[in-house]
Structures are given as structure tokens and as C-alpha cells.
Amino acid sequence: MSGIELAAWSFPVLLALIFIRVPIGLAMALCGLVGAYFIYGTPIPILNQLKQVTYSTFSNYSLSVIPLFLLMGQFAALGGLSQALFKAAEAWIGHRKGGVAMAAVGACAGFGAICGSSLATAATMGQVALPELRRAGYSGALSTACLAAGGTLGILIPPSVVLVIYAILTEQNIAKLFLAAFVPGILAAIGYMIVIAVYVRLKPDSAGKMAPVPMKERWKATAKTWPVIVIFLAVVGGIYTGLFTPTEGAAVGAFGTGVAAWAAGGLNRRTLRDAILGTALATGMIFMIVLGAGLYNTFLALSQLPQELAQWVLDLGMSPWLVLASVLLIYLLLGCVMDSLSMILLTIPIFFPMIMGLDFGLTPEETAIWFGILVLIVVEVGLITPPVGMNLFVINNMAKGIPITHTYRGVTPFVISDLVRTAILAAFPAITLFVLRL
16 A cells, blocks of 8 residues: 555544544544554654654744743633623623623633633633623523634634644744734624624524613723733734744733732632643643644655645646635534644645645745635634534533533524635735735
8 A cells, every 4th residue: 555545544544533532632643653654664763753753843942832822821811801801891882782792702802812722712701701691681592602702712813822833834934923813803803793783683582781881980991901901012012023032922921911810819829820730731732732743744744645635736727716715615624523723733734735836826925824814714613613613512511501502503603704704815815914014
């Protein structure tokens, strides 16, 4: 059996392992090592490869940004910043039709600006906003759906752990990817709010009402969000002005959110230990997936499948836009059974060379950044797509008494909003690249 045939057979084997609940990092590592053994025919190069891939993967300085961004999210939750964001948004628009749900989405966007994890954003904002949505008379379907969709803004609005991984895999500038993600992130938040506005008018009984908040109280609630604004400007502004690197920016952000949490009384010896432990567990899980993907992608490189596939697509003479649409469709389908990070690590080494070989009328750097944002968006859709939308399970687990089928029905309009936004950003690359070009 040739290397290409081995690589082709490894995909169904990998999916089968995932289906029987083998941890995805371990599944990719097993497929990579066994596949490499069949190519080499001896275990000696496999042991050498295991040593080299492990060292080359974890000695990458850029990876250190991941635990720092995760720690920043832990501190932000301890400091009550999520609650301050939600209360401020609720004070301004909570009295409008669907306003509390819109406030939840807006708070998710604000929290996503200081937290690079979608699951952390969904879980944190769920604890804060879900009781308020219930108290305001919102249906279980709309309450859980808007929080699950809003949680995806945690990876779409910079900083984003997924974008960091993409930048490392494709050797792109992290700061430029962060900059390009801003407009799509803002469009996502606006799109979700439009969905809520339409939803509550089509189903008036799905949303309750609350009394308007006096103007003085609105400004008072807004003033409590100043730590978020200061931290965001310090981190993002410092990165874009060249004051420090993304890793140094993440360290500054973690320190700033830690100080804010301590000043708010949420950070003490016990909660500091819990925050560090939570960060370590999440980092260990991510790094295991990264290592497994490294071993699997080494096997794919040995098999020559990515190169042959890219050449095959070029020889077909297909329209670049048709190829791009096919790739994005594959991501949407994979999102139904895989988590976002695993998809990125598994597919980028295969799809990226293929896309870079096509002509979209952009420079190579613009193509790489634009494709990265599109991938980020469709991966984000996977987080709220049944049956394995991780955000859906996180929120539904917190919303006791609400059937998961209600959440599935409620999230459908948000998925449609994501698909429309993806089509627009794919058809008009200038929207994504506008800020970057400035």
C-alpha cells in the first residue's frame, strides 16, 4: 500500500477512534505513529520522530501565549468583569424588545476581548446572564441559544487561541490576524442581535419585559467596566504599536486581570490556586491535541498526501471560489463531530497549501490571513451546530430543566446568521482585509 493510500485510509480510522470516544489527541497520535511505522517498516525512526516532534512542538515560543490568555480569562471571571459587562449592557438596552438577550451577546463580545476561549466565554457568561434571562421571562430556547452563540465570540474577537494556533501552523503574523478578525467579530455580534430582534417579533411570548434603568444608573454601571477597557487597550494597543509581542501582551493582560480580580476581592490564595489549576488543565488538554496533530501531520507529510492533493486540485482547473466553497463546506460538516482546535490542527496542513496555490486576486499574505478568518468563522459555527456543538452542551448543562432539543431549535437562526456572514466575507475579501490594509 502506497503512502497516499495509507493517508487516505487514516481519516476514516481517525474518525472511528473519535466516535468510540478515544481522546482526539491520542487518536491523532496513534494514527500518525502507526501510519509512519507502515511507511518506514521499522520502529526505530518512529521513536526518533516522537522525540523530535515533541521537542520541536513544545519549544515553540509562540505557544506560551495560550496559557497566558487562558489565565487572563480565569482572572477576568474571578474579578466579576463578566457581570459588570452584562449589567452595563443590560442597563442600556435591557428594556427593549429582546434587550436582555442582546445585552448577553454584547457582554459576550466584551468578555471575548479579554478571553481567548469560546467555552470559557460561554460558561462564564452563562453563569451571569442565564438567571437574569429567566427572571426577565425569556424562553429556555432563546436564553440558551443566545448564550451559546454569544460564546463563540470568545474565539472570534481577539485575542483568540484558535487564531494563535493557525498563525503558528501557517507561519503568519499573530498581530495581523488579530487585527483582521475585528470587523468579522463585530459583524457577528451585530448579526446575533439582529437575529434576536427578529426572533422576539416572530415569537412575542419568547421574551419578557423589564423596566428602563435611570440614566444615572446606566452611567454608573458603565463605569464599572473600566478594567475591561483598560486591559483591552493595553494588550491590543501594545501589540499593534509594537510595544511588546503577542506573548508579552498576553502576560500584561494576565497581570492586569489578576490585579483587577484582586482589587474586586475575587482573587485570594484559594481562588488563585483554582485559577492556575484550571489554566493548567486546559493548557494540558490543548497541548496534547497539538502534539497528537504534530505526529499525525508528520505522517501526512511523509505520505505526500497534502502536496499531491494540492497539485491534483490545480490540475483540475476548477474555479478557486468553488474550491474555497468546498473546503468551507467540509469544515461545516466536520464541525458536527469535532471540536474547533482539532479541526484546525488536522486540516490546515492539508488545505492551506491547496488554497495558497490558487489565485483570488490577493497577495499571498492577504490570502493566508483572509482564509484564516474564514476558517475561524466556520469553526465557530461548529461550536453551535448539533449534534456535537460544545457551546450548546456547556450552556444546556447549566440551564437545568431545559431540554437540549429546545436549545437546538433556538440556535438554528443563529447558525443561519453565521452562514450568511460567511458567504458575505468569502465573496468580499476586502471586508476582512479593510482594517489590515489601512
